Amino acid sequence: MGEEKKKWRTAISFHKGHEAYIRGYKLEDLVGNLTFTEAIYLVLKGELPTEREAKMLDAIFVSVVEHSIAPPSVIAARAVVSGGNGLNVGVGAGILAFGEAHGGALEGAMKFLQENLRKNPEEVVKEYLSQGRRIPGYGHRYYKEYDPRTKKLFEIAKELNFFGDYCQFALAAEKAIAHIKGKKLVLNVDGAIAAIVSQMGFDWRLGKGFFIIGRIPGLVAHVYEELVREKPFSKRLDEEKEVEYLGVPPRELPEEFKRDRR
Ligand SMILES: CC(C)(COP(=O)(O)OP(=O)(O)OC[C@H]1O[C@@H](n2cnc3c(N)ncnc32)[C@H](O)[C@@H]1OP(=O)(O)O)[C@@H](O)C(=O)NCCC(=O)NCCS
Structure with missing residues (x-):
């Protein structure tokens, strides 16, 4: 036995x-x-x-370490701290906000590249777009011409010899999207990192991990700042300025429900 x-x-x-x-x-x-x-x-x-693997990964972590107070993860982290919670709870809340549209795209982009590398990028893109599917790693809220982080990471990848099949496929798909859709959707930082870490031999199921590891220092800094510089409950909305009410106007509770006066 x-x-x-x-x-x-x-x-x-x-x-x-x-x-x-x-x-x-x-x-x-x-x-x-x-x-x-x-x-x-x-x-x-x-x-x-190896020395070049360490340098490449280091550059990747730096590229995602922080990116302003605006993204959902920072809003979530600071709002939760503002509710009277400590550092670990705030950072945890920030991590929970990572999803398909923020940080989590890295996993999908790695899967997209690893599953399709040997196929024709034009055909792959055509299939995705015809099904109305978003291709992870492409498009950005602010960057419409190019994502500066992608540019820099690809320069480093070239220097360190990690600009291989995956990066070429990722760029070919970016071209194909522009061609087929008639609108440029930049290869964003998630897409660039996905191509490089795929080239380095990492499995797509680790994808979100790279973003989480890289962004935690930024989240910790935001949560700490919220704890020491802002008053509790400061992260509440100014309803008049910031909220558009779309519901029914004020109305009377029907008589039959006014039970306290019966
Ligand atoms: C990041 C993102 C949310 C920005 O969205 P956005 O600001 O609405 O994008 P745009 O205004 O530039 O483009 C909107 C159009 O492009 C399409 N589009 C945007 N990103 C797309 C993608 N990755 N794949 C396919 N189509 C996409 C939208 O469906 C929309 O099409 P329509 O005009 O035919 O309706 C979006 O590009 C996305 O979901 N990308 C995939 C996830 C990702 O990589 N996230 C990481 C960001 S760093």
Whole structure:
């Protein structure tokens, strides 16, 4: 009879006596020797990165570290803190706001690229658009000509030799969208990161993780700022200025419901 499998299994780390081992390396040996990005690569991929892999991943994290007070995640994080909650609750709320249209597109973009890489980009785009589906990694609320973060990341990817099939496919699909739709939808930062991390051999199911890891410092900074600089409950709407009421005008409660006066 074979050995019974234990209920909890992991290939990431374990403890032996007082020592913790991460992917087989003693934690104590990693501290002071690895950069944070190198350690993240090790935890996610299971192996130590080469110098160019570490540089590329580092640039990716910096590209998403913060992007103004405007996005839903920051609004959610600051609103929740304003309700009287602490730092961990605010940051958690910010992370919960990541979705298909914000941050989460990275996963979809990686899946799109990894599933379609060997196909004709024009055909793939045609199929998506004819079904009225949005292609993750394309389009941006503000950037209509190009996403400056994509431009910069692709320059670095070229220098570090990560500008391969995936980046080329992503750009070919951007061209095809403009051609078929008659409107440019830029390859956004999620699409660019998706192409590069796919080239680096990461699985699409890790996609959201890159954005979460990169954006947490920005969320922590916003939540901290809200805690120390703003009054509790400051994140409420000015109904007159900011809210358009679309419901029925004020009206009388029907007599039969005025039970307190019976
Ligand atoms: C980011 C996003 C929400 C911006 O939306 P937006 O401001 O409404 O986009 P635009 O005003 O530039 O374009 C609207 C038109 O393009 C289409 N469109 C926008 N993004 C599209 C996409 N990724 N794939 C296909 N069509 C898209 C819309 O359906 C709409 O078409 P219509 O004019 O025929 O009705 C949108 O582009 C999107 O959902 N992209 C995919 C998700 C993504 O990559 N998010 C990460 C952003 S960093």
